[in-house]
Amino acid sequence: MNEELRENDQRRQAILRWNDLLAACSDPGAVTYTLLGLQQERGLMHEGRPFCGVARPRFVTAVEMGQEQRAVTHLSTAVRKVRDAVLADENGVLVLKPGEITAAAERAIGMQAAEKKTLARIRAGERMPDINGTNARIEEIIAAQG
Secondary structure, three states: OHHHHHHHHHHHHHHHHHHHHHHHOOOHHHHHHHHHHHHHHOOOEEOOEEOOOOOOOOOOOHHHHHHHHHHHHHHHHHHHHHHOEEEEEOOEEEEEOHHHHHHHHHHHHHHHHHHHHHHHHHHOOOOHHHHOOHHHHHHHHHHHHO
């Protein structure tokens, strides 16, 4: 509890100091420019954007900063997952990275074309173990043991 009181006092002091600086400033635009420059200098940027882009920053404690960083991590993970492609048909669901979509789609189209040919062969009287080579492989194994 003592730590929380100390952090709240520090926050109050920072807000009062900030308000004093703004009141003494003749050019508020310069304050924003300075704020952005200081953030860049100190690495308070995310993907080129400042942590705070306004002249009235939200002062946070170390605990709050940690909570915000964890929230950003969870959100960015969710956004990356949403960008993945989700394909579904009667055979199931497939989740792909964007770079895998074209190859997977081409493979699926090829499999559908092959399936049509296989079904036509079955309708013509052939049996699946003969079509897919299972019978031939069994005969090969039996002959090798023989």
